[in-house]
Amino acid sequence: MAEAYKFELVSPERLLVSETVESVVIPGTEGEMTVMANHSPVMATVKPGVVTVKPVSGAEQRYVVFGGFADILPEGCTLLAESAVAVSDLNKADLASRIQDAKDDLADAKTDEDRTKAEEFLNHLATLHDAV
Structure with missing residues (x-):
């Protein structure tokens, strides 16, 4: 059994997870990363995606x-x-609304940099929509 450590998932609305876990898979902007106890110190940006939590106490959570x-x-x-919800509580209409907003942002982009950011975010949301 893997060594346990403390994991917290916090959104502006509330604390979603605060427990002892064996591992967490995070959708980093540089690629998915599995975090376990004694991981080297890192500050990473997270893209839209699914976080998979393996608690010591039981079944995997997404x-x-x-x-x-x-x-x-x-x-x-x-x-x-920035925002988080359990996969089981995901509102498909909310996700569709976020995708539409991202499409609008892409259409309204004035610079190449803004357009690139909007395209990346839209691609992440589309991938997320397909995954859940």
């Missing part, structure tokens, strides 16, 4: 996040999400 930051230390990990 949460949808819409961006944010992960603060990873050897003794724990805190993910500060």
Whole structure:
């Protein structure tokens, strides 16, 4: 059994998870990363995607996040999400609304940099929609 450590998933609305876990898979902007106890210190940006939590106490849990930051230390990990919800509570209409907003942002982009950011965000949301 893997060594346990403290994990917290926080959104502006509430604390979604605060428990001892074996591992967490985070959708980082540089690629998915599995975080375990004694991980090297890292601050990572999080793209829209699914966070998979494997608690010591039981079954795997999955949460949808819409961006944010992960603060990873050897003794724990805190993910500060822009917005987050359990996959089982995901509102498909809300996700469709976010995709439409991203399409509108892409259409309204004035610079190449804004257009690139909007395209990346829209692609992340579309991938997320297909995954859940």
